[in-house]
Amino acid sequence: MSATKATPTEAIAMTYVITETCIDVKDKSCVDVCPVDCIHGSDDDRMLYIDPSECIDCGACIDPCPVDAIYAEEDVPPDQQAYLEINRQYFTERQAARRRVDELRPSLGSDDVRSVGSAPSAMTEGLTPSPDTTLRRALP
Numbered sequence: 001m002s003a004t005k006a007t008p009t010e011a012i013a014m015t016y017v018i019t020e021t022c023i024d025v026k027d028k029s030c031v032d033v034c035p036v037d038c039i040h041g042s043d044d045d046r047m048l049y050i051d052p053s054e055c056i057d058c059g060a061c062i063d064p065c066p067v068d069a070i071y072a073e074e075d076v077p078p079d080q081q082a083y084l085e086i087n088r089q090y091f092t093e094r095q096a097a098r099r100r101v102d103e104l105r106p107s108l109g110s111d112d113v114r115s116v117g118s119a120p121s122a123m124t125e126g127l128t129p130s131p132d133t134t135l136r137r138a139l140p
């Protein structure tokens with residue numbers, strides 16, 4: 001009888017990856033089903049992250065995700081490839097991972113607040129401020 005060789009898939013270390021649709025959703029259904037508790041994220045995070053050193057590649061987290069954010073590493077779509085590194089980076093350089101997420105998907109709330117608060121002086125010249133005056137951004 002001849003010796004059996006390891007198949008290519010046995011030689012590749014795989015993990016699962018959380019991608020962009022998790023941002024600002026964080027449903028956490030995946031956390032409930034993960035048998036090794038390797039999906040992490042705090043209130044300061046806009047998304048959840050899978051620790052590649054703990055994930056056992058069972059795939060249990062894929063179906064419960066309501067926004068289809070989780071992929072096997074080899075199946076991550078081309079436009080989501082950045083999240084491969086971001087999931088890893090979160091466990092070594094947390095702030096850098098958070099900044100990368102903000103770069104890829106800027107938070108809506110902070111920009112809106114800033115644009116209202118920095119209205120050009122031409123909009124306010126000649127106006128007499130009163131307690132009832134509310135500066136509102138013009139809608140298109």
Ligand code: SF4
Nearest residue numbers: 034055056058059061
């Ligand atoms: Fe957890 Fe399994 Fe999903 Fe890995 S594939 S994050 S072990 S549920």
